[in-house]
Amino acid sequence: MLADAEKIIRKIVEEAGIPEEEVRERINKKIKAFAGLLTEAGAAYAVARELGVDVAVDRELSQRVAIKDLKPGMERVDVVGRILRIFPPRVFKRDGRTGKYCRLIIGDGTGTVRVTLWNRDVSLVEQGKLENGQLVEIINGYVREYNGEPVLTLSFDSRIVVNPEVENADRFPKPENVLVKVKDLMPDMRDVDVVLKVVRTFPAKTVKGEDGETEMRAFIGADETGSVRVVLWGEKARVNIKEGDVVKIVSGYTREGLSGVNLHVGKMGLVQIREDLKKELEGVKVELQQKERKHVSELEEGDKFAEVRGTVVQVYRTKPLTAVCNSCGAKAEWRDGKWVCTQCGGEDVRVVPVLAFELDDGTGNIRVIAFDRQAAKIYGDTANPDADLHEIAERKVLGEELVVSGYVRRNKYFDSLELVAKVIREPNWEYELKRMLSEVERLLGEKGK
Template identity: 25%
Template sequence: MTDIESIYEKLSHVISKEDFLQRVQEKVESMGGLCDEPMAAMLVANELGFSDVGRDSVKIENITAESGQINFVAKVVSVFETKEFTRNDGTIGRVGNIIVGDETGKIRLTLWDNMADLIKAGKIIAGQTLQISGYAKQGYSGVEVNVGNNGVLAESEEEIDVAANNQKIKDIKDGMGDLNLTGKVLEISDVRTFQRKDGTSGKVGNLLLGDSTGTVRVTLWDDRTEFLNQIEYGDTVELVNAYARENAFTQKVELQVGNRSIIKKSEKKVEYEEKFTPIEDIKADMNNINVSGRILDIGEIRTFEKKDGSTGRVGNLLLGDSTGKIRLTLWDEKTSFLDEVDFDETIEVLHAYSRENAFNQQVELNLGNRGIIQKSEKEIEYREKFTDIADIIPGESYSVQGKVSEIGELREFEREDGTENVVANLQLKDETGSIRLTLWGEQAYVIEDLDIDSEIQIINAYAKYGLNEEIELSIGNRSRVIML
């Protein structure tokens, strides 16, 4: 390192040697042991406007894994906790990390032993400007600078503006590190535990974040997963020093938040608007579907036993918009929403997935614990689409309207499980033809309020072959009968 005499030679025309040496000594004392006299001399020179008296100072954007020993000035952006580890010779080492930046970018510093102790002692804080001397190399998440006992970390009074390099989601690529991002919480997963190869237990959880350019899944590990209990849908979250990896299963790039990253709630406003899919565009096996619709039908909540012996709950809604209608199945805790809504109310369903019903081959929506269902103030236009009786074919669900031409009797019968039920039949006609209606359970009692030529609408009845292989409509608890 350049000695004090050679540094002063470059400053002799602006300051006396006595004043220079006095300021060097004051700098050493004020730093509390953070730097030696040569480094203090360089800092004094910087304060006097001479930043090139020592080793050439570089900008962060020019630091590469091949730069080797470097000297630069940067502002502390983030400080992380130190850790202890055992070396091969049995001695205990200490390591810590900080993120520093200048007007050209940001970079990670890895501090070892005595330098790491400065973090624990509180002598390195965010917002502080440092004169840094260390060794550049390729780290796990990109180029980093190692500062050991032979390196230099000294406080500087130089004003440094840190580049604002918040990424947009659309710009994130696999392998990127030191990522800073602000996004809106769209989805929060449960925390799962797993066993590592070394036998220890780990924890993992996920967030889905969105900004004006797209969405990205964020994975949190171990202690970081506790953050998931502190946030809710719609919150703004800020990530510092995350890194991007491609999910081997989905082939989608995700962000990882480990012990070197920071995740926190933010008051920043994030522009994000959910994209809603018209019901007619929903196909089987789609994921992350958002839909708005009016409630056309509300099913009962049923309980069942899961494979692990626990009790599950399931319920259904029928939703409609201007393009069509679809059945939504709610699972477990989500079923409580059915007690909070009524017919014709508008709701939003976020992050649902679609599957084909094996029984009726109809595409349906499912909402699990990652999805969101909520009331909405949107005005949703829905008009039931009625099918002419002549156009009905088996294996589909239909809505029809017409006049009652025959009314059967209410009959009781015993199911295979020993419980009792009721059934009744009607004959319905329109201008194109006539069809038999079979009404089950509570629906059967509607015949008590009907007369010949009563006009009715049947919503969501299932067409199948009945007696004599003639097509009939089956009206169960998923159907509605409306008297006009």
């Protein structure tokens, strides 16, 4: 056992009056509880704190080391680096205890290293006190090996200093992630960082996937350039977000949704409520518009809240299902009777139905594209690509009248307008009759003038 640990053990025995054998047993349990990532000295320090024994951290025993020189087994090292990536906090359970850990990647110009924070230090990430691009100094860190690479770990006797004084700060690498504005969001972006004001929230829901149920919650967020629908998945859906809050989304990903681009926050993402950023977005306001009934001939590119009633005259043979990995956001494919992520190989995926059909209202035709729940209304409750979903859709909607509301965009492949469905429903004929009578009265009134 290391000399530092021996000193702490002797002090515990002397001041707490506990036999040395019991102290060592507690230290071993502490090491096991942290899956071997806690050093003997760190575990001894933790036991001392639990017993109320004051063990001062001796800064003089530590040494500043360049990242390229870090080797597994090194202890009491000081490392200065710039935060290049922050991964979301995780919860772990060991021997009936629950704790948190979080990983960062820092670089100093000589290399990069993964840093592991535990429990108390995780709050620095959750509260937004640690961010991409900041310089940090790890004091009294411990180097362990993971997958053949050194990992720098903060233990009970370590600490982290934000923005330390260093010479020639420009030598430290810059992070790749930068804040994105809403107007610049496009489908299939990854590692998206954005700051938004919450302008509308929706209740949390439980949705069913192939691997069981998961929580989701959506809200509308906006910056000075526009608004976007944000979807939080899993434990992120339990973050207490209220209208008027300013939040920072870290490592989100985008997908084409029912009303345009949606920003998703999954397992690899992070949601921070940021009181310190409220002033930057205090003037942001979003007016939520109501849908407008139009004829197909009146639709224009950019219409965001259009509604059309017409007859389905064709169901297109498009790929009826697409799947997205809940872990990394990459696409998944159907292999040997199950969905598998093409990026990480995981099977925790979310299956999204897709349906395309032609709608005719007498003034013109338009292609309608429906995703997720709206497509599922037609296909039914199935996520099996082996089923003939095209035949199911034709049987249900071909020749039927539907009311579709959504937004209008230009399909670049066909160079024509298409209506992306937000809601698909059957007509309420009592309401439709009143609309037609009202329209006839309006036309007769104009003719009589």
